[in-house]
Amino acid sequence: MGLPYSGCVARAKTLPALWLISDARNDAGLERALARLPRGSGLIYRHYHLDGPERLARFRALRRAAKARGHVVVLADSALTAREWGADGIYGAPRALWPRRADLLHLATAHDLAELGLAARLGADAALLSPVFPTRSHPGGATLGPVRFRLLARQSRLPVIALGGMSAPKARALKWPRWAAIDGLS
Structure with missing residues (x-):
């Protein structure tokens, strides 16, 4: 079930609540994972471990x-590559998404309030x-934790998608409507 978002693409679509992120370690199970996701979820394709063709x-x-299940497909790459490959959007650091492309969904990475603000100023959709x-x-890296995450997310002018160690039980405990995972959905 998608939720509304504010970009130009929003007039035609909704922002998925659930996102599967691709990675080398979950590659073998991605088709099965996509088939299990609720219709209209999202895939963020990274696959940095593969080259070119x-x-x-x-x-x-x-x-x-993904498209067979009605999912949105976002590419971790440039807007030019996303258009060439037929992706619905792009994913990356806020500055990597600039300039804003009206025909693509823009998903920015953020780790603090400053990056959330930058993503909003540069026109990210979420x-x-x-x-x-x-x-x-x-492993062993610092985390936001549920309380700090909610404090930051509620201050954001953009829809926020929770990422990092997420799974269905953790999303329910976090009480946040939008989340993404690599392992937690694979």
Whole structure:
């Protein structure tokens, strides 16, 4: 079930509440994970471990599987590449999303209030605020924790997607409507 968001693309679509993020470690199970997600969820395709043609081929296969379930597909790359590959949007640090492209969904990464503000000023449609909980991606790294996450997210002018150690039980405990995961959905 998607929730409204504020960008130009919003007139035609809604921002998914649930996002699966691709990674080398969850690659083998991505098609199964996409099939299990509620219709209209989202996929953020990163696959930084693949180069050129191999990365594009894997993107196309996952985009087909995602679109068959009505999912939104966002690419961690440039707007030019997203358009060429047929992605619905781009994902990255706020400055990497600039200039704003009206035909693409823009999902910014953020780790604090300053980055949330920058993402809003640069026209992002939503921000993935992380890490909420400890993650396998950054073992031993500092986390926001539930209280700080909610404080920051509620101050944001953008819709916020919780990221970092997220799973369905943690999302319920966090009481936050939008979340993303690598391991927690794979």
